[in-house]
Amino acid sequence: MKKKDLISITDYSKEDYLRILELAADFEKNPNQRLLEGKVVASLFFEPSTRTRLSFETAINRLGGRIIGFSDAGSSSVSKGETLHDTIRMVSNYVDLIVMRHHLEGSARYAAEVADVPVINAGDGANQHPTQTLLDMYSILKTQGTLDNINIFMIGDLKYGRTVHSLLMALSEFEKPIFNFIAPEELAMPEEYKLFLKEKGIRFFEHTEINDNINHADIIYMTRVQKERFMDPIEYEKVKNVYILKNNMLKDTKSNMRILHPLPRINEIHPDVDKNEKAYYFTQAKNGVYTRQAIISHILNLK
């Protein structure tokens, strides 16, 4: 049987998404299910990411699995110049599943070809981070009760932000989403994604500032505007305070509206939003553990 690696969100079908979201809801009700008893999972973080690693390792622990691996390449044989190929070949002999994060793009796809066991991509450079997308979808489903007819506002860095690109692709599989993009010109949604939406006949709108346009939103998806993305530091100074969400902007937004953010944030969501019941980003992170339990179970056919 073909192994079910998860490298790119587009590797999976709508049926896979729905199956994983259903399992995630089940794990939320009952998080401790020892389905991974007697199994070993490799957690290979060639590039450090404490947040993602802890989420995965919690998920594995709650499933009763054991973990081997490293939290940054400096403490592993990789620092002695071993190739990715050799590291994966070796580890793949020891374990039932590999979770990996690497700074080079395409590293996870390559590892999946080399390994005999399934590989989950926990981020390959600026390319893909599919488990983030699934936990975003789970958060939308949980707060809206559906993934159909969602009006979503994506705000901030829409050019380099891999999470918004993957979420756009995934939501496009569902009924009549409406996309609204708010970004500075330098960080606008790339043409290829707008073309993709046009070809699928999906509506989208572009704006340059946050104003009462957000009153139509079911979901506001905030991302960081990072200084290092700008060629010209003056350009960054001009836009860095334009895309900040503050509590007083939310008073006329819909009651079902929820704010998501892949975290960590810098200043794009003012701390005064945190108390608002519409702030969902910390719960979103918690949903990540259930979603990752679901993904692992789906891949290893545990349920």
Add this chain to the structure above:
Amino acid sequence: MPDSFKKKLKLKVSAINNGTVIDHIPSENLFKVISILGLQKVKSQITFGFNFESEKMGSKAIIKVSDVFFEDDEINKISLIARNAKLNIIRDYEVVEKRVVEVPDKVIGIVKCFNPKCITNNEEITTYFNVISKKPLDLKCKYCEKITHEHQMVIK
């Protein structure tokens, strides 16, 4: 074409009995074509010439390979660097078939991914692209998922 000129051309590149003539190769890519087709390993007689004048392309190269007939997927590999290459299939000194090369749907090896952060540029890995547009040529890397456009193409 005057007969005297035809004779001269024959002298330059001798005729073959059976085999394949690949014409209209850009001169500067002759050795890359030889290497892509693995002609250095062929045991039969091969003649090639380059820096021939060509009205269409300025300077062209020709390869004549005796007793070798290429499969489509094999010969199409050279389409990336010899876009206008033409094949004459020779049997018993007669041209029995003429073919042009076509850009394939997948390009394996040959081209480098333009993305310096791609794993294929950092480890010994054969590149693999899906051709998403043939004209202009756009290649989508299977690994980093970035698109290498024609003007960014570098042959390995």
